[in-house]
Amino acid sequence: MQVRLVDSNFTGARVRKLYCESCERESALERARRRFEERCHTIPPAFRWARLGAPELDERVGRHARDVVAARLGDMLDRGGETRGARCVFLGGAGSGKTSLAVACFREAMLSESAGLGLFTHAWRLGLSRAKYPLGQGDPPEFTAATSADLLVLDDVGTEPGSAPNPVAECIFERHAAGLPTWVTTGLTDAQIAARYGDGIARRIFEGAIVLDCGAA
Ligand SMILES: Nc1ncnc2c1ncn2[C@@H]1O[C@H](COP(=O)(O)OP(=O)(O)OP(=O)(O)O)[C@@H](O)[C@H]1O
Ligand SMILES: [Mg+2]
Secondary structure: OOEEEEEEOOOOOOEEEEEEHHHHHHHHHHHHHHHHHHHOOOOOHHHOOOOOOOHHHHHHOOHHHHHHHHHHHHHHOOOOOOOOOOOEEEEOOOOOOHHHHHHHHHHHHHHOOOOOOEEEEEHHHHHHHOOOOOOOOOOOHHHHHHHHOOEEEEEOOOOOOOOOOOHHHHHHHHHHHHOOOEEEEEOOOHHHHHHHHOHHHHHHHHOOOEEEEOOOO
């Protein structure tokens, strides 16, 4: 055990403290690990494996999208308040690796010291949230959480049942207005998104966003 004597005068008085350097280091690491786990707890169990650099990611996601991540990762992530990180769209057909790549990037974002509250949710769950919530009681908790998270991964936009108003579109609109980054995964093209949600929502998803075509080789 390493013991060090330190002086600290932050209370005005000089205080002599004894502490174990290795225990302190371990508990700081433990705190950081717990904070990271809390930030990642909304990642579905089936995608806990997904992280940048994992060999499975290279096998399951097209080369083009991985190259875009390598080139633009700095823009995608929050850099400590200076910028909140870019909006991103993960495109491609079923099984092209959209969710895998989005989760791997989300984990990377949550590793940052300055990362706020991150949330992963499925558009289907968000889309049904109002229908399942009692009328007259305000917004469902899923909607509030998705709308206010510092970073939201909204998986499979377009698969939720149609409803008016659609909480998925509402959430995208609210987050855009608040300047909060939303990462969307979708099997729809930009024209199909516009046809389904209108040009305004399509613009709030695509304009200025980093687009990752997961199906492209
Ligand atoms: N836990 C896992 N074990 C084995 N294979 C997996 C696992 N997770 C993903 N895959 C495979 O990785 C590939 C990409 O999957 P992913 O779910 O990321 O694609 P997707 O584009 O999100 O698909 P979808 O449009 O159906 O949601 C698929 O071939 C899938 O079967
Ligand atoms: Mg998916």
